Amino acid sequence: MSLRHAVLGLLADRTASGYDLMKLFDSSLANVWPATQSQVYGELGKLAGAGLLEVAAEGPRGRKEYAITESGLAELRSWLIDTRPDRTRRSETLLRVFFLGVLSRVEAITYLSLEADRAAAEHEELEGLEASVDWGDDQISVYGRLALAYGLRLTAMQQEWAEWARGQVAARLPAD
Amino acid sequence: MSLRHAVLGLLADRTASGYDLMKLFDSSLANVWPATQSQVYGELGKLAGAGLLEVAAEGPRGRKEYAITESGLAELRSWLIDTRPDRTRRSETLLRVFFLGVLSRVEAITYLSLEADRAAAEHEELEGLEASVDWGDDQISVYGRLALAYGLRLTAMQQEWAEWARGQVAARLPAD
DNA sequence: CTCTGACATGTCGAGAGTGGAAGGTCAAGG
DNA sequence: CCTTGACCTTCCACTCTCGACATGTCAGAG
Numbered sequence: 001m002s003l004r005h006a007v008l009g010l011l012a013d014r015t016a017s018g019y020d021l022m023k024l025f026d027s028s029l030a031n032v033w034p035a036t037q038s039q040v041y042g043e044l045g046k047l048a049g050a051g052l053l054e055v056a057a058e059g060p061r062g063r064k065e066y067a068i069t070e071s072g073l074a075e076l077r078s079w080l081i082d083t084r085p086d087r088t089r090r091s092e093t094l095l096r097v098f099f100l101g102v103l104s105r106v107e108a109i110t111y112l113s114l115e116a117d118r119a120a121a122e123h124e125e126l127e128g129l130e131a132s133v134d135w136g137d138d139q140i141s142v143y144g145r146l147a148l149a150y151g152l153r154l155t156a157m158q159q160e161w162a163e164w165a166r167g168q169v170a171a172r173l174p175a176d
Numbered sequence: 177m178s179l180r181h182a183v184l185g186l187l188a189d190r191t192a193s194g195y196d197l198m199k200l201f202d203s204s205l206a207n208v209w210p211a212t213q214s215q216v217y218g219e220l221g222k223l224a225g226a227g228l229l230e231v232a233a234e235g236p237r238g239r240k241e242y243a244i245t246e247s248g249l250a251e252l253r254s255w256l257i258d259t260r261p262d263r264t265r266r267s268e269t270l271l272r273v274f275f276l277g278v279l280s281r282v283e284a285i286t287y288l289s290l291e292a293d294r295a296a297a298e299h300e301e302l303e304g305l306e307a308s309v310d311w312g313d314d315q316i317s318v319y320g321r322l323a324l325a326y327g328l329r330l331t332a333m334q335q336e337w338a339e340w341a342r343g344q345v346a347a348r349l350p351a352d
Numbered sequence: 353c354t355c356t357g358a359c360a361t362g363t364c365g366a367g368a369g370t371g372g373a374a375g376g377t378c379a380a381g382g
Numbered sequence: 383c384c385t386t387g388a389c390c391t392t393c394c395a396c397t398c399t400c401g402a403c404a405t406g407t408c409a410g411a412g
Contacts, residue, residue: 038394042392061376085272095209140274143273143276147273154330193359214362214401214402240361
């Protein structure tokens with residue numbers, strides 16, 4: 001049920017069309033809550049039907065500019081304050097770690113090395129993002145920066161862990 | 177498509193029934209790849225139909241003991257070696273951070289404090305798990321320990337981040 | 353002997369997410 | 383004038399996940 005709140009949250013900042021929203025999902029929210037076109041447009045329709053959004057203006061090419069309503073804002077606030085986030089995490093990377101035993105030691109070490117490289121690359125990418133984005137003082141910028149800092153810490157931790165884990169596996173006597 | 181490989185991976189270690197598998201999902205894999213009964217039994221059926229698993233024995237109460245086949249093992253190995261993990265991550269916690277601007281400063285700080293507490297609690301829980309599990313030398317134990325170490329590092333990082341973020345928000349002049 | 357609790361498998365429907373196809377408008381450049 | 387590319391929305395078919403429900407067996411306690 002988070003997609004609906006992601007849409008509400010983006011529209012709390014400024015009005016936008018489905019097309020605009022897609023760009024926001026692909027840039028700022030890409031690493032946090034990805035969404036496809038079909039999802040976004042579908043959700044806009046439902047939200048408007050439920051009165052949480054309204055069509056503020058219609059532009060050329062059938063463009064519909066959506067704006068959040070009072071009850072939409074209330075719903076967003078209540079989601080933020082009254083409900084606890086769902087934290088079911090699925091990590092395919094970690095799932096694979098459980099089964100590394102079916103591989104040879106060398107193959108397992110390779111897997112962990114690749115994971116360390118990937119984390120390092122992602123870390124650099126986020127650093128690039130941090131440098132390139134021009135951070136304003138609007139809500140999304142201020143708090144988006146906090147989210148980016150999380151990503152930086154996460155990828156750094158992942159790299160350290162993968163290197164440590166590789167060492168752990170390598171240290172076991174080659175008694176496979 | 178990871179559920180199928182999770183099942184194959186568990187059965188690579190030892191044979192098991194759907195019921196046994198559920199217990200493994202609820203204990204070892206709970207934090208990495210949760211699954212429900214209906215999913216597990218459904219997947220077992222499909223996997224057996226595809227020849228990646230076979231019913232090794234039938235026990236009382238209709239119990240079916242599944243074992244991985246040669247082609248199942250090949251599929252598992254190829255998944256581990258030839259394919260890169262899907263790393264689409266969704267974090268409702270982080271999504272909320274983006275929208276903290278619609279709340280008052282105090283409410284935002286409360287949110288981040290709760291998040292720090294939650295991470296700390298989860299960290300302790302994992303430490304308890306580490307102490308209570310009796311770690312053998314089997315594959316799942318050896319590599320499961322690496323996964324647990326990841327969880328420990330993750331929750332520690334989350335707590336630090338949340339406390340830092342709370343400080344960041346608090347430091348801004350109360351000009352809301 | 354009967355009750356209870358662990359063992360054990362299965363079906364169904366609703367909702368979320370994925371990927372792509374289809375259809376149409378407008379502005380600007382060649 | 384005509385093509386191209388950006389703009390913009392809608393629909394569909396599919397898989398995955400969740401939670402509840404249905405069905406039944408077996409061992410041990412009382």
